[in-house]
Amino acid sequence: xxxxxxxxGKMGGNISVRLTRHGHDVVLYDRDPAVISKVSERAEAGKTxxxxxxxxxxxxxxxxxxxxxxxxPAGAVTExxxxxxxxxxxxxxILIDGGNSFYKDDIRRAGVLAEKGIHYVDVGxxxxxxxxxRGYCMMYGGTKDATDHIDPILRALAPGLxxxxxxxxxxxxxxxxxAELGYLHCGPAGSGxxxxxxxxxIEYGIMQAFAEGFDVxxxxxxxxxxxxxxxxLNMPDIAEVWRRGSVVSSWLLDLSAQALAANPDLSNxxxxxxxxxxxxxxxxxxIEEAVPVPVITAALFTRFRSRTGNNYAEKLLSAxxxxxxxxxxxxxx
Numbered sequence: 001x002x003x004x005x006x007x008x009g010k011m012g013g014n015i016s017v018r019l020t021r022h023g024h025d026v027v028l029y030d031r032d033p034a035v036i037s038k039v040s041e042r043a044e045a046g047k048t049x050x051x052x053x054x055x056x057x058x059x060x061x062x063x064x065x066x067x068x069x070x071x072x073p074a075g076a077v078t079e080x081x082x083x084x085x086x087x088x089x090x091x092x093x094i095l096i097d098g099g100n101s102f103y104k105d106d107i108r109r110a111g112v113l114a115e116k117g118i119h120y121v122d123v124g125x126x127x128x129x130x131x132x133x134r135g136y137c138m139m140y141g142g143t144k145d146a147t148d149h150i151d152p153i154l155r156a157l158a159p160g161l162x163x164x165x166x167x168x169x170x171x172x173x174x175x176x177x178x179a180e181l182g183y184l185h186c187g188p189a190g191s192g193x194x195x196x197x198x199x200x201x202i203e204y205g206i207m208q209a210f211a212e213g214f215d216v217x218x219x220x221x222x223x224x225x226x227x228x229x230x231x232x233l234n235m236p237d238i239a240e241v242w243r244r245g246s247v248v249s250s251w252l253l254d255l256s257a258q259a260l261a262a263n264p265d266l267s268n269x270x271x272x273x274x275x276x277x278x279x280x281x282x283x284x285x286x287i288e289e290a291v292p293v294p295v296i297t298a299a300l301f302t303r304f305r306s307r308t309g310n311n312y313a314e315k316l317l318s319a320x321x322x323x324x325x326x327x328x329x330x331x332x333x
Contacts, residue, residue, distance in 0.1 A: 001152050004029065004057040004068040006081060007099075010326050011125065012071030013039040014132035015098070015157060020047035022156035027051050027060045054081065058088045067150060069096040069123075074277060082109050082120075091117030094146050098123040102281055103194040106141065110189030119146035120189055123154075124196020128325035135159030138183040139199070141191035158182040194285070201282030201296045203252075204275075207320050208299035208313075210248075210256055214239075215313035236260040255323030256316060269318040271310030273303040274327065 001024050005016045008030040016026045020043040028036045029051040040048045051057035058066060066089055072078045078101055085095055095118060097106065103122070110120040121142035127134060136157045140147060147154075159182040170180060178184055186195050217238060220231040239257035243249050259266065279300040286293040306314040321327040 001025070001067070001150075002027070002061055002063045003153055004051065004061055004066070005071060006030075006054065006057070006068060007071035008035045008039045009071065010129050011098075011127075011131065013042070014129070015069070015071060015125075015136070016048070017043045018132050018135075019153065019156055020044040023047075024153065024156060025049075027057050029053065029057050054084055055088055058085075064092075065149060066090070066093040067096065067153070068094070069098055069153075071098050074099050074101045079105070082113075086113055086116060086118065089116075089118050092119070094119045094121060094150060096121045096123055096150070097193075098125045100124070100196070100200075100276060100278060101193055102277070103190040103192075103197060106190040106193050107188075110142070119143055121146050121150065122189055122192040124192045124194075124199065126196065126199060127159075130324070131157075135162075135182055139186050139192045139195040140183070141186050141189050141193070143188075144185075147185050154183045155181065197278045197281050197285070200276075200278035201293070204279045204299040204303075205295040206250070206252055207317055208295075208302055210252060210320070211313035211316045214256070214316055215311060218312050235264050251324070252320055255320050259316070259319035259323060266312065266315035266319055269315040269322075271306055271312075271314030271318050273306040273314050273317045273321070275300060275303045279303075 003019065003024060004027040005012055006029050008016060008028060012030075013035070016028060016039050019026050025047055026043065027049045028039055030036050030039075033050075036050045040050065049060055051060055057068065061067070068085060068089070070078055070081055072081060078097060078099055082095065082097070089095060095113060097109075097120070101122065106120070106122040113120045119142060121140055124139040125131075125136050126138075127136035136159070138154055138158060140154070161181060166180060176184055186192050214235060217233045218235060220233055222230065236257065239253060239260050243253055243257055279296060283293060283297050283300060286296075302314075303317070306317070
């Protein structure tokens with residue numbers, strides 16, 4: 001299939017390259033022409049075309065139904081692109097937002113574009129900088145017509161079965177077979193980003209639990225304790241042994257083990273832990289639904305506090321964020 005990708009940062013560029021590896025043709029646009037060139041060089045030969053803007057991109061998409069995927073920061077930048085493309089795309093065309101937009105914005109945008117016959121699909125995309133090789137876990141919302149049409153695109157980006165053991169009982173009626181391939185149609189517009197929002201809220205809580213636990217172990221040599229109760233514990237070795245058969249083994253633990261092996265005291269991180277919005281939105285949704293989320297709330301508030309002075313736990317949070325998403329301290333991306 002043919003698709004246009006707008007925004008060629010850490011994820012947008014890798015998404016473009018992965019699609020060309022699966023035989024799709026990609027029209028590339030980024031405000032920095034040098035970035036377009038670099039992505040094109042990494043892509044499969046002859047499978048990309050550069051665009052100078054959104055109108056130029058649309059003109060180079062020659063399929064009966066144009067497909068454009070936005071991979072831009074949530075907020076004003078994405079809003080402006082959606083508005084501009086609403087005046088460029090035509091009936092039956094599909095506009096995808098693969099960033100981290102607020103789900104209520106998706107619902108509003110889908111309604112406005114539907115009046116013009118344009119389909120809007122929101123794709124919550126998880127996989128960070130590792131997605132090029134591992135694939136992306138995707139949760140998406142939109143009409144069945146649009147999501148069925150772009151299924152080859154989503155299937156190419158998804159991880160597939162891989163070596164993850166299959167869940168017993170998945171052969172029951174009513175369960176979507178795409179879920180075990182790593183992508184899922186969650187419902188109407190907005191539902192994809194809503195599920196991804198909660199996913200990120202959960203991520204906050206898991207990361208915080210790891211960070212606090214390692215901080216407790218790191219501090220076990222405190223002079224505040226009786227001498228016989230002081231332990232000099234090896235953080236890299238503990239992270240490694242937990243990776244091997246422990247019930248808390250996970251990708252986030254893998255990333256923690258890598259960071260600790262490289263630098264056990266994590267002195268290369270300040271511990272200024274940013275939040276990119278989804279944690280706040282998850283808590284807002286919980287308030288609207290009267291659902292208690294004390295763990296996620298505490299994890300978010302700890303990130304606020306981290307920006308006024310840091311400890312070992314917050315350095316490990318920074319290390320995990322850098323590990324999965326390339327997030328640099330001091331930015332909200």
